[in-house]
Amino acid sequence: MKPRPGLLSPLIRSDVQGLILARLFMNPTSEFSITDLADYAYTSVPTAMREVDRLIEAEFVAEKTLGRLRLIRANQEHPLFDAIFQLIAHSYGPAAVLPSALRDLFGLQHAFIHGNWAARLAQQPGPLPTDIELVLVGNMNRIDASRALAKAEQVIGKTIAVQFASNFDWERGESDFIKQVQSQPLLELQLEGNL
Numbered sequence: 001m002k003p004r005p006g007l008l009s010p011l012i013r014s015d016v017q018g019l020i021l022a023r024l025f026m027n028p029t030s031e032f033s034i035t036d037l038a039d040y041a042y043t044s045v046p047t048a049m050r051e052v053d054r055l056i057e058a059e060f061v062a063e064k065t066l067g068r069l070r071l072i073r074a075n076q077e078h079p080l081f082d083a084i085f086q087l088i089a090h091s092y093g094p095a096a097v098l099p100s101a102l103r104d105l106f107g108l109q110h111a112f113i114h115g116n117w118a119a120r121l122a123q124q125p126g127p128l129p130t131d132i133e134l135v136l137v138g139n140m141n142r143i144d145a146s147r148a149l150a151k152a153e154q155v156i157g158k159t160i161a162v163q164f165a166s167n168f169d170w171e172r173g174e175s176d177f178i179k180q181v182q183s184q185p186l187l188e189l190q191l192e193g194n195l
Contacts, residue, residue, distance in 0.1 A: 011087060015121060016041045017051050018092035024061055024074040025081075025088045026096035026155075031064065031071035040190075060084060086157070093156045094132045095121075099189045101152035102136070105145055109138035109167050111189040114181045122185035131159040135181055137170045 012018040019041035023032060032040075038048035052072055055061040059078055064071045075081065089097070094113055102111055112118075115133030119126055136145055142164060149160045165178060173182050 012091065014051075015092075015123075016043045016047060017054075018088070019095060020048060020051050020055070021060075021084065021088045022092035022096035024055075024072065025085050026093055027100075028074040028076050028081075028085075031073045034070055034072070037072065089155055090157045094152075094158070094160075095187060095189065097152050097155050098132075098134070098149075098160075099191055101148045102145075102189070102191060105136075105140050105148055107138045107140035108136055108145075108191065110170070111136050111191060112181070113187040113189065114184060115161075118185040118187045121187060124185065129158070131161050132156065134160055134162045135165055135170075136162060137165050137167055139166060140164075 012021070020037050023037055023040045034045055034049050034052060037052065038045045041048060041051075052061065052063075052070075056063055056072075059075055060080070061072050062075045064073075078084075094117060098111065098113070102108055112135045113132060114135060115131075116126060116129035117132050120129060134149070145162065145164075149162055153160050163177065163181075169175060170178060173179055
């Protein structure tokens with residue numbers, strides 16, 4: 001399976017590569033298996049393995065093996081680490097940064113990126129996103145959500161425009177806003193640990 005060209009940054013070869021870099025560089029002290037990276041980048045394990053092998057060859061990432069398991073992490077000692085971090089945070093970072101920023105937000109059930117950013121990731125041509133459009137679904141404290149997103153904005157380097165919806169309203173999908181959002185590309189963030 002040949003990865004499609006990246007539309008979120010012209011400097012990144014493919015969206016698969018961009019998402020793998022985001023997972024690694026937005027979590028530079030963590031190690032990930034090839035399977036973890038493939039799942040995160042919505043691709044096959046062999047495709048993720050080829051991307052990782054290229055990154056290892058360029059020394060952008062490092063690997064540790066435990067038997068047959070390969071654990072991959074960003075190479076923080078690489079002279080271009082900071083530059084790559086900035087590029088990835090600005091383009092593919094939202095998918096990597098937002099889940100951890102929202103992880104402890106009590107009452108959050110689902111979080112979706114929509115708008116231009118999601119459209120570019122779905123391979124729809126158009127302008128590069130200037131902000132990140134986000135829908136938070138559930139019954140959460142909006143002030144706590146805004147504080148969490150303010151920290152994420154600093155890392156990503158883009159404004160996050162957030163809308164809130166109750167679980168009931170999202171599932172019914174009757175309001176004009178929710179109908180519009182649900183009819184366009186969406187990226188559901190992988191939230192872990194939310195109550």
